[in-house]
Amino acid sequence: MGKMAAALGSVATLATEPGEDAFRKLFRFYRQSRPGTADLGGVIDFSAARGSGPVAHKVVRSQLSVSSVSDHDAHRAGLQPVSSWRAYGLEGYPGFIFIPNPFLPGYQWHWVKQCLKLYSQKPNVCNLDKHMTKEDTQDLWEQSKEFLSHQSFFTVPVVCLLSATTARNRTNLNSIHSCISS
Numbered sequence: 001m002g003k004m005a006a007a008l009g010s011v012a013t014l015a016t017e018p019g020e021d022a023f024r025k026l027f028r029f030y031r032q033s034r035p036g037t038a039d040l041g042g043v044i045d046f047s048a049a050r051g052s053g054p055v056a057h058k059v060v061r062s063q064l065s066v067s068s069v070s071d072h073d074a075h076r077a078g079l080q081p082v083s084s085w086r087a088y089g090l091e092g093y094p095g096f097i098f099i100p101n102p103f104l105p106g107y108q109w110h111w112v113k114q115c116l117k118l119y120s121q122k123p124n125v126c127n128l129d130k131h132m133t134k135e136d137t138q139d140l141w142e143q144s145k146e147f148l149s150h151q152s153f154f155t156v157p158v159v160c161l162l163s164a165t166t167a168r169n170r171t172n173l174n175s176i177h178s179c180i181s182s
Helices: 002-015 022-032 046-050 071-076 107-118 140-149 167-180
Strands: 059-061 088-090
16 A cells, blocks of 8 residues: 555655646656566556455446447448447446547557648647647658658657657557658
């Protein structure tokens, strides 16, 4: 219990820092932990809906309208039939639904590409809008590809489409660009 209280105390300290959203605070908290030492007691495991873990009572199965999307339309979108999806919600958070991997094999890359190339464009709302001007957020995918192609391996970009903070993340970015840049 003391370890958990210390972890929560550290998270509370992070909460007082201005200019960060809740995700960034928790991301930084868990990233600063040494591998294998982070207290994951507050992490929600959606498979706990079938178990008896500490948050199992908060995770609930959600019912989806199977007839709302035909199997044919789901397949055309690169998705498994809705009838095979497992969907979960959280008590106290109406409207929140978590669906683990509804994609057909190979289609996750397609949707990653769509999110990075298409959905980051206007008129869609992007989480970078509050950090960058409208002009700076135009064609982020191409800007990122161009930027990465002219940088040395160990240089970390100041602003990039994805947050690359280590050499490993830098390699992952290059891999993503080469895998889905068609």
